[in-house]
Amino acid sequence: MSDGLAAPRPFGLRQYLICLQGIVWREGLRFLHQRERFVSALVRPLVWLFIFAAGFRQTLGISIIPPYETYVLYEVFITPGLMAMIQLFNGMQSSLSMVYDREMGSMRMLLVSPAPRWFLLTSKLIAGVAVSILQVYAYLVIAYFWEIEPPTWWGYLTVLPALALSGLMLGALGMVLSSLIKQLENFAGVMNFVIFPMFFASSALYPIWRVREGSPWLAFVCELNPFTHAVELIRFAFYQKIEPVSLAVVVGCTLVFLAGAIFAYDPARGMLMRRGG
Amino acid sequence: MNDSLRDTTPDALSVEGVSHSYGDRLALDDVSFAIAPATFAVLLGLNGAGKSTLFSVITHLYASRAGAIRIFGRDVARESGAALAQLGVVFQQRTLDPDLTVEQNLLYHGALHGIGRRETRARQALLLARFGLADRARDRARYLSGGQMRRIEIARALLHRPHLLLLDEPTAGLDIEARADILFLVRDLVRADGIGVLWTTHLVDEVSDEDHVVILHKGRRLANDRARVVMKSAGARSIGEAFTTLTGGGRDESAA
Numbered sequence: 001m002s003d004g005l006a007a008p009r010p011f012g013l014r015q016y017l018i019c020l021q022g023i024v025w026r027e028g029l030r031f032l033h034q035r036e037r038f039v040s041a042l043v044r045p046l047v048w049l050f051i052f053a054a055g056f057r058q059t060l061g062i063s064i065i066p067p068y069e070t071y072v073l074y075e076v077f078i079t080p081g082l083m084a085m086i087q088l089f090n091g092m093q094s095s096l097s098m099v100y101d102r103e104m105g106s107m108r109m110l111l112v113s114p115a116p117r118w119f120l121l122t123s124k125l126i127a128g129v130a131v132s133i134l135q136v137y138a139y140l141v142i143a144y145f146w147e148i149e150p151p152t153w154w155g156y157l158t159v160l161p162a163l164a165l166s167g168l169m170l171g172a173l174g175m176v177l178s179s180l181i182k183q184l185e186n187f188a189g190v191m192n193f194v195i196f197p198m199f200f201a202s203s204a205l206y207p208i209w210r211v212r213e214g215s216p217w218l219a220f221v222c223e224l225n226p227f228t229h230a231v232e233l234i235r236f237a238f239y240q241k242i243e244p245v246s247l248a249v250v251v252g253c254t255l256v257f258l259a260g261a262i263f264a265y266d267p268a269r270g271m272l273m274r275r276g277g
Numbered sequence: 278m279n280d281s282l283r284d285t286t287p288d289a290l291s292v293e294g295v296s297h298s299y300g301d302r303l304a305l306d307d308v309s310f311a312i313a314p315a316t317f318a319v320l321l322g323l324n325g326a327g328k329s330t331l332f333s334v335i336t337h338l339y340a341s342r343a344g345a346i347r348i349f350g351r352d353v354a355r356e357s358g359a360a361l362a363q364l365g366v367v368f369q370q371r372t373l374d375p376d377l378t379v380e381q382n383l384l385y386h387g388a389l390h391g392i393g394r395r396e397t398r399a400r401q402a403l404l405l406a407r408f409g410l411a412d413r414a415r416d417r418a419r420y421l422s423g424g425q426m427r428r429i430e431i432a433r434a435l436l437h438r439p440h441l442l443l444l445d446e447p448t449a450g451l452d453i454e455a456r457a458d459i460l461f462l463v464r465d466l467v468r469a470d471g472i473g474v475l476w477t478t479h480l481v482d483e484v485s486d487e488d489h490v491v492i493l494h495k496g497r498r499l500a501n502d503r504a505r506v507v508m509k510s511a512g513a514r515s516i517g518e519a520f521t522t523l524t525g526g527g528r529d530e531s532a533a
Contacts, residue, residue, distance in 0.1 A: 010359075011358055011362075011391055012391075014391070015390075015391025016391070018388050018391050018392065018393055019388055019389055019390075019391055021388060022384070022385055022387070022388020022389060023388070023389075025384075025385075025388070026374070026377070026381075026385045026388075029376075029377060029381060030374070030376060030377075033376040033377075034376075105368050105370030105371060105372040106372050106373075106374055108336075108338060108366075108368055108370075108372060109366075109368075109372045109386065109389070110389065111337075111338055112336045112337070112338070112361055112364070112366050113361065113389035113390060114357070114358040114359070114361040114362040114390060114391075115358065115389065115391070116357075116358065120389075
């Protein structure tokens with residue numbers, strides 16, 4: 001069993017790839033085992049699409065704003081917001097599962113791996129993003145039959161990098177939150193203080209010019225909200241366009257949130273150490 | 278390390294002047310000891326003595342405020358990857374994913390240590406056969422008994438072929454038979470495979486006279502020698518009596 005006192009095998013590129021693959025595989029398995037999680041991830045945006053959007057179609061007029069070149073139905077307008085919402089909820093779900101893993105102890109098994117802590121956290125983040133992208137495409141398949149589709153089929157492909165970036169940003173935010181939440185019971189606060197404000201104070205459901213008409217300061221908050229930029233990045237990418245400001249904000253926020261998560265889970269400095277978690 | 282334990286081989290585990298606190302609360306106070314390779318060592322202490330904190334610091338879940346920890350000469354803080362690669366860990370809390378099968382749990386652990394699936398499967402087959410659980414590979418972990426889960430966790434900790442095994446109260450919550458099984462199995466790893474073991478417990482009946490014993494109380498190390506030497510120096514007839522004498526017989530929950 002023990003092969004004497006041979007030096008440990010160094011962690012090379014192959015070992016990193018095996019480790020990443022293993023973490024993504026495990027996250028995928030967990031997702032498959034939690035079918036209700038998949039169903040609720042799909043039902044949530046569909047309820048918004050089929051009920052909320054149908055009701056608001058007549059009351060909320062959408063003018064022609066980029067990237068759209070013609071008038072679009074409200075259902076078409078909110079689809080990027082709902083795609084981002086799937087990723088927002090998935091990011092928070094990953095955060096919840098990290099808190100659960102920490103309470104159940106399985107997080108410890110991850111953290112005692114010889115791979116560097118930053119790599120383990122980034123791998124876990126990538127795994128969560130992969131799952132969120134699958135959910136988004138499942139939603140798009142159903143939305144297609146509701147006649148919601150990009151102008152050309154290329155839109156399904158060009159939206160992929162935008163989904164990867166927005167998923168990374170929201171997943172990294174979830175990771176930072178998971179380090180701040182001491183117990184699973186505190187997670188309800190995340191719903192009230194993070195998910196709802198981020199979603200509603202954004203361009204997911206209404207264009208910002210509309211918000212500005214009602215409340216200039218709220219429009220300002222929406223413009224500062226990173227979730228708005230995730231929505232806009234997806235919206236433009238779905239139409240095979242790039243929104244440079246949103247791209248910069250999403251990339252910047254991803255780096256900041258990821259650095260925060262790595263700091264929080266750092267053995268020498270992070271939150272876990274301060275509270276003995 | 279004490280003279281009666283010293284030999285020429287490098288230490289499997291070396292804990293040097295380790296202190297740790299949570300805010301103002303001191304959990305470990307200048308703790309030092311070393312464990313030779315292929316030794317069964319027991320970290321003995323009451324609940325709250327600082328055992329779990331020390332365990333977390335050794336496994337680099339968080340860094341100690343002061344002192345150094347080396348695993349086969351590798352500093353846990355500075356060369357954590359190389360140090361942790363030589364370490365197998367069984368936490369007190371159950372850490373198997375209940376929704377995954379035994380095989381999937383082991384494949385995941387193998388991946389975390391950079392071991393490919395084919396190699397993991399080969400090692401897993403040997404380990405499960407040795408631990409009498411070959412027929413449970415396809416079962417979900419949630420359907421295993423407490424004793425079986427523990428054996429799987431030990432098998433998992435051995436998958437990457439560590440030279441030192443850390444077990445944090447591995448018999449907690451197990452019945453007498455399962456406790457004896459686990460203890461026998463781990464002692465056999467020391468005898469047959471030359472693996473060093475640090476066995477954390479508050480149960481004195483798990484200590485034998487020839488074991489290396491480290492007694493921790495209120496975050497401080499009170500003894501560090503073979504059990505029979507500790508008994509002799511405390512003027513006690515059993516390790517339980519020696520433990521009571523050294524700790525003053527009182528419980529204290531001040532340390533984590």
